[in-house]
Every structure is written in structure tokens, then in C-alpha cells.
Amino acid sequence: MPLFPYTRAGRPPPAPRRHTPLPWIALIALILGAIALAFAWLAGWIGRERLTAQRFTDTIEATGAAHPGFRRAHSKGVCVSGWFEPSAQAPSLSRARVFAQPRVPVLGRLSIGGGDPHGADGNARVRSIALQLVGDDGQEWRMAMNSFPFFAVPTPEAFFEQTRAQVPDPATGKPDPAKMAAVLAKYPSAQAFQQWARTAPWTDSWANTTFNGINSFWFTNAQGQKRAVRWRWQPQAAVVELDAAARGRADADFLSQDLQRRLAAGPLRWNLVVSLAGPGDAIDDPSVPWPASRPEVMAGVLSLDRMQSQEQGACGELNFDPLILPDGMRGSDDPVLAARSAIYSQSFNRRERERAAGAPAQPQEATR
Secondary structure (H helix, E strand, O other): OOOOOOOOOOOOOOOOOOOOOHHHHHHHHHHHHHHHHHHHHHHOOOOOOOOOHHHHHHHHHHOOOOOOOOOOOOOEEEEEEEEEEEOOOHHHOOOOHHHOOOOEEEEEEEEEOOOOOOOOHHHOOOEEEEEEEEOOOOOEEEEEEEOOOOOOOOOHHHHHHHHHHOOEOOOOOOEOHHHHHHHHHHOHHHHHHHHHHHHOOOEOOOOOOOEEOOOOEEEEOOOOOEEEEEEEEEEOOOOOEOOHHHHHHOOOOHHHHHHHHHHHHOOEEEEEEEEEOOOOOOOOOOOOOOOOOOOEEEEEEEEEEEEEOOOOOOHHHOOOOOOOOOOOEEEOOOHHHHHHHHHHHHHHHHHHHHHHOOOOOOOOOOOO
């Protein structure tokens, strides 16, 4: 028997291959490098001109004076609490438990627009509500809604342009009117928003203000039926308009004073009205309102019976991220909705760091 085996051709078989680890090491290094690059990109460490949550929040901060420990937008408000009772029609919209259990606890905030935590209520054109509903299954529905019926611009990039136009010029201490004029000329929806701001009535209370969810969401019910929806809180309190002269005479904190008086007489209520999208309605563009003729479902009633100052209430510790949703609800592909979520998170993290570093307690804060 030969000492070495031979192939049929009479030659010894080739020596077994040794698998060098170098290609695998190179592949692992490539993957780790890609991950590091992705983190750097998302964090804004590279691609400085790319629109990131950090860059956007920096620009929001640059529009006014710094107020460490306060929210970057809607910086004045109060905590509120109460409950939500779904209607019999609500489960037909979504399988979320908040639409099935008899009563859902609610924590929220009522606020005014702007970044000044000491601003006068009569100067704030925008009012807001932010809410956290917690179902008995532990799932949360958070929302942040405003008194305007549609968003001023269609995309995060346009929103950034609008915000940057509000940054004061160092030479004058005021925003450059030409920059805002350029935004208005570029985006018709911004012109429509200004028209709303000029002509829509001012109400004399948070209690009789309508709050709109300007973004679209998807609801799925127990039967698997999916619908695109928008919602609003419609007040049960009678609407009383406040003219410019009355706003000028009003106390800087008249909204919180009015709220306290009203709550002393009993809970304040809003109906949850859910609008269902029709063919061709803009699902992913919050600057386009839906026709008033769209079908609507009265999905329940919000009752608020308590208010607290910001330093005493629990709402200051919450980030009212509109993409925190229970099963049976999900966000649309609206990029403005995703941007809001990211900016809220960035603002919340900065605020918490400032508080941990000793920022003063907040006498009257905001929403979001």
C-alpha cells in the first residue's frame, strides 16, 4: 500500500485549505464602522448641514432668551388631571383599551404658545393641550394638540426654515422681516396660517378652546379594519370671544385664573371628535386640512377636575410624545409627526439635564 493516497490521476489530493480569519475580521470591522457612522450621523456629529433634532432644537432656542429648565416651546402652562370616558361608538374605531374600559385616568397640561415661561396670556395666539391616557392594560396614549386647525408648513425642512426666519438678527435684536416674507412666498399654507391667526376668534378661556390633532394617525379595530383619522377636543363650554381691548386689559395669567374659578364649580369637559379620511385626503401632510364634510365619530368625553402649578404637578416630568400610542393606533408616515417626536425628546433631555444641574423650579410651565 502506498504511503500516501493518490487520486485517480495518480496525483496526491490537494492539501486541505486553511481558512484565514482576515476576511472575517475585515467584515466585522466594516459592520462596526457602519454602525458607528450611523450613530454619528443620527447624533449630528457628521453632516452638520443635515437637519437633526439637535440642530432644530438649537434653532428653537436661538429664537428667544434662554430659560434653563423650561420647555423649549409652549413654555407656560399648568398641570391638569381628570378622566376619559369612551363612547359606545369608540371601539368601532380602534381596539385600544382606552376605547373599551369604562373610565381612563388622564394627566395633562394646558399651555400657551411661545418660549417665554412668564409671557402674557393675552399675547399668545396659540393655546395647547397635552394629555396622557393610561389604559388598564398599562398601555399609554399621549397627545399634544393645538388651537390652530392645520400646520403652517408641510415638511420638517419647511418648519426649520420658518423657525430660522424667527431668529433675531444680531444687528437689530429682531427677526429679519425679509426672511419671513420669503417663507410666506414659498409656502401658501404659511399664508393661510397667518390668515387664520388674524381672523379666527380668541376665546376667553382654555375651557372653551377647541384643540386639534393636526397630524393623521391610523386606527385599527378588533375586526382588523384600518382607517386614517384625525381628532379634536371640542369643548362643551360655551364659546365667548375676547377682543383685543379685553386681552390688553386682562391679567397676564388670566387663563390659569379663569381655569381655577371654573374648576371650583365642577369638571370641565371636551368631546373627542374623530374625523375619518376620505379618498384623496392628505394623510402625510398636516398643512392640508380635511374637508368639514368628512364622517365624524364622537368617541368619548374628557373631564378635567383638578389643576396644579408646574412645580407641584406631575406633568412636568412627562414628554408628551405624540408617537407613544397603544395597540390599535399608530402614527402615519407624516414626516412632521416624526420630527415633533424627535424634537420633543431632545427638548426633554436638555430640560432634565438642566434641572439636574440646579435649574430653578418652574412656577408656570408649558406643554409638550
